[in-house]
Amino acid sequence: MTISTLAPLGLPPGRPGHPMPAERVESPLNVEQLALVLQALKSSWTPFDPNAVFDLLDRVLGDHTPQPHETPELTESLRGTLLQLVNIAVSDTRRPTTKTIEDAVEQARAVHDELLPSDCPSALGLTRRLARVTWELLELLIAAREVKDAE
Structure with missing residues (x-):
């Protein structure tokens, strides 16, 4: 299973309330792999204090x-x-x-x-x-x- 994400086209940001144009990009990771990446990031990241x-x-x-x-x-x-x-x-x-x-x-x-x-x-x-x-x-x-x- 592949997850679709949106990637900016490098165009100037839209006005508030108007989304920025983006192209569809397919993630090379499946849902389980993305969940593992997220879990690793959450466990290793410490907020700046x-x-x-x-x-x-x-x-x-x-x-x-x-x-x-x-x-x-x-x-x-x-x-x-x-x-x-x-x-x-x-x-x-x-x-x-x-x-x-x-x-x-x-x-x-x-x-x-x-x-x-x-x-x-x-x-x-x-x-x-x-x-x-x-x-x-x-x-x-x-x-x-x-x-x-x-x-």
Whole structure:
């Protein structure tokens, strides 16, 4: 069984109440496959929560130095958060990004891809670099009104 979906033709959007013209496209997935894709997306997607991000940044950059056993979990959490912020920064093609945000995105991508070192001081250093880059990009996106500040 194939599901039909509508895909935009790339024409300008219609007026409110007037649908945009679209052509019919056949999905290569059946109903069961689409349900699995939807389930996977729902289970892996986490909504962006600035309060949780600031809590995470405080755990890494605050007065308490993370313990060696906390570093891998904090690093992965920061990687996920940084990826969310990068996606937010580059997702709106209608809004031109500033050079500062572009530079922060490049820096975020570079530090995101660094491997977690096996020795504790280097691993903590990477975790703190991830936190610093996350903080900088978050602040830029808040200033650009791309994300809300923590409440």
